Amino acid sequence: xxxxxxxxxxxxxxxxxxxxxxVAEAIYLxxxxxxxxxxxxxxxxxxxxxxxxxxxxxxxxxxRMFEDRIAALEGTEDAFxxxxxxxxxxxxxxxxxxxxxxxxxxxxLFGSCLYILEEILTRYGVEVTFVDGTDLDQWRAAVRPGTxxxxxxxMSNPTLEVIDVAAVAGIAHAVGALVxxxxxxxxxxxxxxxxxxxxxxxxxxxxxxxxxxxxxxxVICGTKQFVRxxxxxYLKHTGGALSPFNAWVMLKGMETLDLRVRAQADSAxxxxxxxxxxxxxARVIYPGLAAHPQHATxxxxxxxxxxxxxxxxAGGREAAFRFLNALEIVTISNNLGDAKSIITHPATTTHQRxxxxxxxxxxxxxxxxxxxxxxxxxGDLIADVTRALESA
Ligand SMILES: *Cc1c(COP(=O)(O)O)cnc(C)c1O
Numbered sequence: 001x002x003x004x005x006x007x008x009x010x011x012x013x014x015x016x017x018x019x020x021x022x023v024a025e026a027i028y029l030x031x032x033x034x035x036x037x038x039x040x041x042x043x044x045x046x047x048x049x050x051x052x053x054x055x056x057x058x059x060x061x062x063x064r065m066f067e068d069r070i071a072a073l074e075g076t077e078d079a080f081x082x083x084x085x086x087x088x089x090x091x092x093x094x095x096x097x098x099x100x101x102x103x104x105x106x107x108x109l110f111g112s113c114l115y116i117l118e119e120i121l122t123r124y125g126v127e128v129t130f131v132d133g134t135d136l137d138q139w140r141a142a143v144r145p146g147t148x149x150x151x152x153x154x155m156s157n158p159t160l161e162v163i164d165v166a167a168v169a170g171i172a173h174a175v176g177a178l179v180x181x182x183x184x185x186x187x188x189x190x191x192x193x194x195x196x197x198x199x200x201x202x203x204x205x206x207x208x209x210x211x212x213x214x215x216x217x218x219v220i221c222g223t224k225q226f227v228r229x230x231x232x233x234y235l236k237h238t239g240g241a242l243s244p245f246n247a248w249v250m251l252k253g254m255e256t257l258d259l260r261v262r263a264q265a266d267s268a269x270x271x272x273x274x275x276x277x278x279x280x281x282a283r284v285i286y287p288g289l290a291a292h293p294q295h296a297t298x299x300x301x302x303x304x305x306x307x308x309x310x311x312x313x314a315g316g317r318e319a320a321f322r323f324l325n326a327l328e329i330v331t332i333s334n335n336l337g338d339a340k341s342i343i344t345h346p347a348t349t350t351h352q353r354x355x356x357x358x359x360x361x362x363x364x365x366x367x368x369x370x371x372x373x374x375x376x377x378x379g380d381l382i383a384d385v386t387r388a389l390e391s392a
Pocket of ligand 1: 085185
């Protein structure tokens with residue numbers, strides 16, 4: 001299985017068949033598992049063997065299939081599935097950190113990730129230093145001997161800053177810090193995070209892995225030691241387990257993940273090129289454009305440039321709202337990675353909680369919109385967006 005290519009892993013890795021030999025993965029919609037004897041129950045509580053389950057909060061065969069499939073794809077030894085992407089981010093950080101520990105994090109983060117680092121970890125005595133993730137000197141200055149972990153989104157939401165994973169990992173490993181990467185925007189298809197030195201990779205499966213707007217889910221990928229000895233004890237007792245039904249949706253989503261993400265990224269590139277230099281736009285932000293400040297880093301560390309672009313409307317909030325309201329195919333919503341193209345105005349939605357000064361420092365202006373490119377016909381999308389821009 002280790003020499004299978006991506007598409008083969010996405011269809012087959014982790015599959016477990018019952019005695020019925022079903023083709024499609026079974027949904028084991030059960031909370032508990034029966035033991036033949038009291039002695040067998042005792043033995044399993046002492047140490048569960050492979051494919052021995054106790055309770056669905058700890059593990060479940062359908063969930064296990066999803067964990068094995070994503071671990072095979074990402075190239076990590078193991079994975080633990082969670083109820084949402086945020087349960088994965090929180091689980092990876094909170095299971096590892098203790099009062100007195102020091103963490104360095106990039107400042108440009110998804111709002112809920114920022115909340116965990118800024119509001120929750122600090123409440124329990126963890127010291128967090130924020131840096132501009134694209135400035136390696138700031139990482140070098142912020143880490144110190146004993147820094148426990150560094151955290152960043154390899155491509156940030158929503159401004160698409162690309163962080164040099166190998167360089168930051170080098171700085172972190174020099175002081176013994178663990179590298180925890182939120183890799184949602186890079187996608188599991190384009191990710192090479194493991195070979196770049198990431199130790200723990202976190203995904204919101206809600207995004208590209210489902211990819212069809214149905215279920216929440218998340219996953220923590222890493223070494224057996226981290227996943228089973230650090231993350232699992234925390235997660236199984238605090239209740240962030242993925243439902244078997246949602247795991248099944250994610251498994252079926254993975255079968256088409258490579259095809260979908262590549263098609264969406266191709267359309268994102270075509271849209272970025274078509275819109276670059278448009279009179280109504282102050283900026284088109286897409287790592288695939290040569291003018292993107294981290295274009296070279298993105299090209300070196302990913303096998304594609306992602307499915308999301310950001311557009312900065314010259315006319316500010318009013319122009320952005322007129323643009324959104326004039327779109328016919330692209331829908332206004334705040335998910336991403338979906339088959340449907342989705343657009344959002346971060347300053348008034350996903351990043352509303354931040355102060356204007358914080359938004360300013362993250363480059364989230366009043367004219368900025370985030371466009372997640374779906375699976376519609378590329379020409380139709382370009383036509384919809386360019387026509388709606390006339391209204392802006
Ligand atoms: C959506 C998202 C999350 C959170 O995932 P949920 O499944 O919504 O909990 C975390 N990080 C990034 C970068 C995201 O885009």
